[in-house]
Amino acid sequence: MKKKFLLPVLVGVFAARLHAASLEPVVTEGLVNAPTDAVWKAFTEKSLIEKWMVAKTEIELKVGATWKTAYSKEADLNDDTSIHHTILAYDPGRMLAFRTIKIPKSFPYPAVMNTWTVVYFEPAGAEKTRVTARMMGFEDNEQGRQMRAFFERGNKSEFDALAKFFEAGVPQTGR
Secondary structure, eight states, rough: OOHHHHOOOOOOOHHHHHHHHHHOOOEEEEEEEHHHHHHHHHHHHHHHHHHHHHHHHEOOTTOOEEEEEEETTTTTTTHHHHEEEEEEEEETTEEEEEEEEOOTTTTGGGGGGOOOOEEEEEETTTTTTEEEEEEEBSSSSSHHHHHHHHHHHHHHHHHHHHHHHHHTOOOOOOO
């Protein structure tokens, strides 16, 4: 009898520790002056990603695929400066989820590889899209708090770049 009781107690204690050890997600959200399909393409088409987010990328929209990025046009997407993500899930035009699996050698927060991001795309009136990015998995320790602050600033800057990208109107795509 004691063994049957002990297992649920241990599972409950472990679950409580996991919950207590996590910080709230970094949530970045705002309105983009473009229809949802255009904003979706800006996140998922190589030619558009390279106009507002990163200098160089390779992306295949497929669960389990590796999305490679670099902030330098001259970078090799497999070198020590590149970033790789695994596509975890997507709902075309509505949601994209990914997890970082490779970081630049000099990046000060290796625990970023324990995080994941879900980006939601919602129509918000005529020719507008609400984009909400939720980055989760930050540990409640000094590095986790510093990393969280870093991504609060960085994700806000990235969102600002997305909004600015659409200020001049909706870009044409190759598709």
